[in-house]
Structures are given as structure tokens and as C-alpha cells.
Amino acid sequence: MKSKQSDKNTEALILDAAARVFTRNGFAGARMEEIASEAGINRALLHYYFRSKEKLFETVFRARFAEFVQGIAAINLAELSLFEKIEKLVDHQINSNRSNPGLAHFIMHELNCNPESLIQLAHENSRGFSTMFQAFSASVNEEITQGNIRPVKPTSLLINIMSMSIFPFTGKPMLSQILKMDQTTFEEFLDYRKKEIPEFIIQSIRKK
Amino acid sequence: MKSKQSDKNTEALILDAAARVFTRNGFAGARMEEIASEAGINRALLHYYFRSKEKLFETVFRARFAEFVQGIAAINLAELSLFEKIEKLVDHQINSNRSNPGLAHFIMHELNCNPESLIQLAHENSRGFSTMFQAFSASVNEEITQGNIRPVKPTSLLINIMSMSIFPFTGKPMLSQILKMDQTTFEEFLDYRKKEIPEFIIQSIRKK
DNA sequence: GTCTATATCGGGATAGAC
């Protein structure tokens, strides 16, 4: 389908720029002009590769959603103890969000604004969700029956892990306001949390 | 300045509708037409009361931000033990977000997209922030010196509280996907968390 | 204060040359 020389290249440039702009401003706030100039081309070419803003967005969103979910799934499905999963989930979330600023917020924002259309799109990527969550639940229940941790709902525990790891990123502008953090303080804070969150969680659930 | 009979009334209607629409779709996604029709009037009248979309938005944002922050501040400044503060903060966040769906996400989204302009606007409301946070820190440090809890950074603890209370709302569409929750399951889950989160936190920090 | 009608403009999309 693709033929000429710099074809694949340009498409990648567009997707890259589009990912950045959509992530920064959301679908409604993004301008095709901005995407074009950030990709070093003009608007017409965007429409040549992807017929419409919607199509372009859909492509970007699908990719970014997969990007967001894949690490979580991999860790949950791995052969790891619960405590190791917790550590790795936190570590991965913090690393991933740090190198992809705005990703988590982007996903959440678009899902919030497009309940209908995007949710089924996200659903494609989600055929692994139930197995992933079952794997996590299994780890939790195993530790409970072995008497290593107190009884907790796997759902709640998973949400607690995600909350504490992700919220500082989606809420960054507010937090840096309230807590008067500049960029470097924030970075240090993130490193600190990579150890602190797993400790915090394990302290809470471990039987002593 | 305001004179005729239904004056205050209409203004309130507009602000109400605008708050709903902006909260639902964000500034960029909101349409003046939608706000007008939801207020039961027409577009022209919006511009009569508030000169532009920006002005209207600014008014709404200011109010909603205050709304979001006030409860948190009040609790932190109250004469309460740390554990009581934790319970009340969680309870308040869950109640507040439940009756104001989308509020937290709205605030965070607009702050994310408008780093420059809105952050200073939020700053107005924030002259209480440092005293609020100092009050919370004092509570934490008191419990530490009394040997009731293990040493924890007040910043981290506060963020943990907020994270676990707020994230389920901002991330609701994603969570209900991954965890296959319908609306009633979600509501039950929230009630459960009102008790579970404080327990989870206190279990983690209390010395036994 | 509230409406209808209209001006104006930004931005998504297309046509057509190269």
C-alpha cells in the first residue's frame, strides 16, 4: 500500500507529532495546524495520510492506550510474588509516566469525554483485562490463605497501587501549586516515592 | 450594577449551565450553544452577561476551584487528631466527588492544559494552602513524636490520601472497563472505600 | 433583559498543480 521513499517515515513523523499534540491539548483542543507544523509538514499532508482529524486521533489513541496498558498487564501476568508485583507496578508506572508526561491524563480525559465511542475502542485492547486482573487476584488470595497478609479486596488493592502511582502525575499542576514544588523537587519526590509507595502498601497489608 | 427583576436569576442559571458543560467537555470541547440551551436561553444572552467564552470560563473555573479546595482546607485546619483528619478527608472527597461528578477531573484537566494562565488564577485561592499544609504537617509530626505512628513525610501521606480518594473518580471510565463495574457496583464500591481507605492508611502508619 | 439576524473568523477538509 505504501510505496514512495520517505513514506513510512513521514507517517511516523505525523503520528509522533499527533501523539504529542493530542496528549498535550486533548482532541478538542488540538489543532491540525499545530500537528502539521510540529511534524514539519503542512495540513494537507495530514489529510493525505489520515483522512480526518477523527481518524488520526483514533489511530493515536489506540496506540497510546495500548502503550499505557501493556506494562501493567505484563507485570500482573508474570511469575512474581504479590510483593514483587506491587514493587514492579509502582516502579513501572512512575517510570512510564515520567518518560511520557501527560499520557495517563490524556487517556483518562478522552475516556471521560467520549464515553460511547472510545470505550469500545479501548475494549479491543482489553480482552486481556480479565485474565490480567484474575492473575493479580490470584496472587492476593494466595497470600491471604497463606496468612502472609490480612484479608483485602484485590480490586481495592490494585486501585490503591494505581492511585498512588498515577495521581501525582495527573494532578501535578495542582500538587505543585498546593505543595509549592518546582520541577527538580518534583523529580526527587518521584524517586522517593518509588520506594515509599510499596513500603506504604506492604506495611498496611502484611501480617506482623 | 444588576437591576431588572430576573437578573440575578438568569446569571445564576447561566453559571449553573456553564459549570455543567465546561465540567463535562472542558473549555475547548464546550460549545456556547450547549451552555445557552442548557440554561434555557440563547447564545446572545451569554455574551450580554459575560463578554466572552473566556470570561465565562474564568468565572466558572474560579468558583469550581474554590469549591474543590474549600473542604480540604477546612478539615486540615480543624481541631482534629491526625486519624480523624484522615477519615474526614477521605469521607469528604468521596462525598464531594460523588455529588460533583467530573469536578476533580475538570480542575486537573484545565490546569494541565493551561499551565500559565490558570495556575496564577488558582493561586488566588491558594493563599490558604501553605497554612493548610502546615496544619496537616503539624498533626503528622505530633503523632510521630508521640510515637503513635512511624515516621512518614507529611507530603507523601497527604498525597496518598488524596490519590486513593480522588483517583477512582478521575479514572472511573478506565476502571469500570478494566474491572467490569457497572454504575451500581461502582456506587457500592465507593461506600466500601469510605471505610477501607482510612483503615488501609492507618494500618500502614500506626505503630503496633 | 431577551430575542433574531448577521458579521467574522478559525480550522477542518478538498482540489489541483508539481
Added chain:
DNA sequence: GTCTATCCCGATATAGAC
């Protein structure tokens, strides 16, 4: 495959009657 020029609609904003 990439560009320039243009179309066209949607949305903000204003004018002016009532």
C-alpha cells in the same frame, strides 16, 4: 508524496429590534 490555494462549516461574537 508534497505543496498552495480555496472551499465551507461551525462557533464566537456583535448589531439592533422589541
